[in-house]
Amino acid sequence: AEAAESAEAAAAAAPASDLVPAVAEGAAEVPPPKAPEAYTPEDLTHLLRHTFGHEHFRPGQQEAMSSVLAGRKTLLLLSTGSGKSLCYQLPAYVLREEGLTLVVSPLVSLMADQLQRLPSCLRGAVVSGQQTREQSKAVMKAVRARLVDVLFISPERLSMWSFDGCGLPPIALACIDEAHCVSEWSHNFRPDYLRMHEFLLDSLGARRLLALTATATRPTIKSVCEILCIDDVVRSDRSFTMQELLEEPAQPRVQRTNLSMDVRSCRDEQAQTQEVLSILRSPQACRHSAIIYVWRRVTADHMAKRLNGLLRGGVKSYHSSMLPDQRRQIQDAFMSGLVRVVVATMAFGMGLDKPDIRTVLHLGMPKSIENYIQETGRCSRDGAPGRCIALVSSADFKSMRWMESAKGGSGAQVGGVRRLLRMLLLGEGSEKKGPVQRHDFSDEAMAKEERFAAVPRDADGQPSWRPFHAAFEERDMEEALAMPRDEIHSALAHFALRARGVVRLHSRFPTRLKLRFFGQSTAAELAEIDPLLRQVLPMTKRVGPVHSLETSKALAAMGGEPGQLSNALWQAQGREFQLEKADCGYMLTVAQPVQEEQVEAWAEELSAINARARRNAIEKLDAAYIALSRAADA
Template sequence: MARANARRGGRGGSRKAPEAESTEAPAVQMPYGANFQRQDLRRRKNTSASKGGKQSSKKLNQMYGKDGRLKRKYSNGPEEITGAPVTRRQDRQQRHQHQQIAALSRSSLLKIKTKNEPMSFSSAMTPELLATLQEGDEVADARPPDLEAGDEQEPTTGLAEVLQKVFGHESFRPGQQEAMESVLNKQKTLLLLATGSGKSLCYQLPAYLLREEGLTLVVSPLVSLMSDQLARLPKCLRGAVCSGQQSRDQVREVMRAVRARMVDVLFVSPERLAMWSFDGCGLPPIALACIDEAHCVSEWSHNFRPDYLRLSEYLQGALQARRLLALTATATKPTVQSVCDILQLERVVRSDRSFSVPELLAEKAQIRVQRANLAMDIRNVPDVDLQLREIIKVLRTEVNPTDSIIIYVWRRVTADQLAKQLRPYVKGGISAYHGSMLPEARSAVQGNFMGGKIRVVVATVAFGMGLDKPDIRMVLHYGLPKSIENYIQETGRCARDGLPGKCIALVCPKDYQAMRWLESGGHGGGTKSSVVRTLLRALLGNSDTYPRHALSKEALVVAGGRPEDFEEGGFQPYCVALDEKLASRELNASTDELHSVLAHLSRYAVGSVSVLSNFPTKLKLRFFKSDPQELIAIDPLLRQVLPLAKKVGPVYTLDTAKAVAVMGGTAGQLSTGLWQARGDEFSVEKAEYGYMVAVLRSVSEAEVDDWAEQISSINVRARASAVEKLDACFLALTRSAEARERQKVAEPDATESAADVTMNGLIDAYFSATEEPSAVVSGGTEERRRRLSAALGAEYHLASQARPLAQRPSAAFPSARGSGGAASSAAAPSERQRVTEGLVRATVARLLMDPDWPELPCSELDALVTCVAQFLAGVGSVVLPTLKWREHRFWGHFRNFGDFQHLEEHVHAAVEKCLPMVQKHKRQKTA
């Protein structure tokens, strides 16, 4: 295929359209790949830029000259962001600067270079090597050699010899050799090693040995983590990263190098892998697939990622990886069992020895989880003022003025405020770091911290994953960690050089109350069976909620169906494009919850449903110079695409699902073909990302109800598990702080810290438990209830006696005075409960009849109850965000209720009683 060379051809001159061979392009069913004929992009006579359209289109056209090129004043972006903002004015300036850069890179047909572009290749990929890359998408037969002609390479045999001669290490650390041998023997392996214990070497050395066989693919959850891993890759391995922060040209260069077999180790996100598994991106053979932070696979872990749930389907199914290695530092035994079940793993390797999965679950002995060079100190502080005084005292008296320190907080606003408050007390620089900062500002903070320009970083959990700074001497938790697993991960960033490090946690009951309130109330419709059932019926049942596009026989086979399922006159397979933002509003479920529901559906409905995530539901073609009708005459792909698109001015908007259903092939083939076709004549923009669900066979209503029940019960248990993990962390830290206080009185001269001993014991017990790890650290059921009641108040005691949320009927929750539940049947409601019910009912009625209360897009009763309960609790939701509604008089009216689950029960009973009256009032008012 001849590549367009308008840039090489210059601006002058004209050229006639290709003759017969172009105008008489063969008619093909799927004009993708080799069937695509590239258009001639040189400027033709008597053609001009398209005009008209919406205001945004006109503004965009103003940026380009008559030759279709970006005007000079727009060709260079603003100055790069090199530091974190300190004032609100600086933050506004940075955000405006970021918007300018992003707008130019989106709209420009030319590559705009920036100083802080993310690195794409490791140091072993030299410019001389990259210069040998050729155009084309064919996969090379063999890996190019490392050495120049005439050089000789000494053969190495055995893992120990490779470790010493190639990687420069004297010996293996505990667990490393066992993991490598298991992987090389093609056993699907889970590696459990503490943070900073050398997990990366366990895929780097096998990647070196397997580099002639194929590619090593490493799946990581964060772009920053991938960048750090790429920077630390040894010189003997050629590495690359493919992420969403790269430009299109960078991604194309990386993929050309991958297909040329120049890359030994490729780092990708699970979201990128999801796209590759469907579009046939032409990867070379995958010798080894690694899943970093593998605990993200399990719903019972402390940070579950829906995209991780389908990694086995992608890696072992679509991409046919020959070996599989999963790595994590923090996983309880229930999480280990879940990860091994989902990924179909056979062996588990710890630092002491190798196990089969049943052997590990039956193993009672637990090795020490926390590293021995870390000293833990836990302190109880009753309020926020004392928290601030205590942290100032620590910074003044307990650390060296030159030490590097990370201070963890749990809210973004706290990070900014605390950094400002501590600035007078810190020499060497202090800065905040959180997810709301611009990517350039976050990169600047991390770079300055790694380079020693900043000594202290006040950060949320977004900071530190993969951070390889060995001389951090202290990790200080100003706020409570969300779980013991989070605590291990965050403290594990301290003292990786093996020297002593100190980890201090300040435990404040008010912090715990607020965190538990948000954790228990932050979920939306994704946990409600009726809401999940509504979504599944809209996708799979007899519903016209979302437009459906019938699949041709060829498209059905590509989507994973069988030709015999295509019945003339019977069920017609179809596909549905689902806009994630619209669907999340309709169901009051976050996009993560929505993705979790569809990821679970793809597991339960194998053979019936195919789900494609990160799917651009719209493709927008913007024409700059030639009349599109001229291009149709010479381009077979555009000839089929444009009649399916909706035209507004110079922009043709294509419904991707409709095009795939009509033309056949996959969405990846369609978008790839258009990307290869774009140039000076037109551009392609992906928009309105969501999901494409292909329904391959008729699904009964009973199947839909069964899947909805299973999916919602999993999500309910996962949410309950998150709250239990927070409870366990609070109990463990509180008990350790109490041991410290007792030691100060009884043994003031003791050399061994009671807090450190107690915390280590509780952590090891937590990770060795096979069921309900959170119950182990509490010291018994009654002790747990006593401690949590003291922290949360009397309402927690009432709610804790109610039946667990996962055991309730799916259609509706029982009211506090209903017959369901042990507490209501054992005793009549107390006077306090009756007063509470009346107060909640009156508030709910006034809220629903308030003229400012909006018409919610979610019509399900459970979704309405959740919206109202979150509103009264002061918790933002998808349909009622905090920034818009926090000034309403009823916002947060019951934020001190004590337990969100208990409040939700009262709200459900109130809505059921008030809703008919509210609807009648609205009808009368309308009439």
């Protein structure tokens, strides 16, 4: 029976699209010869040669693997094309009997590329928002059956899973790719990355942590280490603690020696276009793949259309406004050689591993030195000579600076953040029906958690204040604040980090659970024999065979962790009823009394983030322009 179930799960993991390939064959069934922390450099080298087919480690690889297998939270800083992926692949092979390796990656295209390049000794899969419900269910069935060794997911999907674990097996290793996205000082900040430590280690119980990046300044490294509680920082030359790295006077070279870097000053767009044609028609570049980076989507479309009839091999544009399928088709055509040149914004290229891109052009200014390093890092990853040429103009710089200065920090945003926190923490607007549903903890719920034993009580022994859940649906809060969802999400991610210990945020929280009864027994009859249903059903609203449960209300009455209720109902379902998660929102658990002065201080701090991010972006743009202009004049 077990063999049949495993075969069924393996069949379910078969691809419905090429983004979800069948789990790869070839993973050995022999358990590791020793405990992971006991692996010596010689053991790792033996695996490298005989299982992964490489003769030697590159600088920094073995040190990072040893640190991870020893259970130390590790940040690996290696330049693009230096083999960061192997640093989770080989440990994943060592740990495959212990549990799953979960790789958090910011882009679907990057996940697909990493999956295609996974060695045959590892079984891999992707779960992404671009899959159908059936595709995701098929992959998760294989994951739960322990038929997947490495699973690639987005940070947004991870935030959903942190609610109840989604039935994942033990996580032996969590790897955060492009870890600079954790830091608000980074050029690619992502709000959900702020909470990676909470999601991976606190909620999902990951046993080891590895963070990878190629482009991080010292402020970014410091921020990443603090947020992820990093123990060791590994570089190509040696290992550090965070403090040792920050005090280190020497900085290693961040670009590979096989790349030539050139900067040319151009008067206007016409001069830039002529330079592009001259470069890409030259004998050195005319037969090889190339990327042209621009800073505006409209420029990408316009330039691709203009160059398409002038260059051999085909020219396509690529930017974030395109549909996912369209972006994927263009990337696949570029990777396979059907398209020679792509004109793209910074949305193209993070983690792109096409080894024979011989030319990377910047048509205008990169947004920062970090962007420039990351984008030029796509060039000649196979070690052959490559050219990186920036065509800069003062007009581009002035336009970019003006646009960066106009971003974010408006009075409306400041007011929106303040209203959001006052609604959640002080109950503002509760006298009329607003977007927030607040539910105080019952005595039963408080008794289940030791931290609430010290809640102040009055002379009658009753709590003078009760912890509470405040929940809302995304669309309702968006309408109430006239504030985009991504700004609400970013504000709450920053708030959860700064108010840790006072509040706990559950993102992409199912604000309602639906129990759909379809068996021969009625809901009331099932409640007589099931104590959980007996407790839950009186709190539901019934419409036909469907009973809807307000999740935060039930949790405030019953107590316990949010995932416990969902998992208990999931396990109880069967032939008589089915559980569905409905409506996506947030729930904030407030564990300590909060005064109005503290709310105002938090609102001021959060409101300052936009202004700080804007100043930071302008300073980075200025630094990039000064550096590249001086190089052009040299």
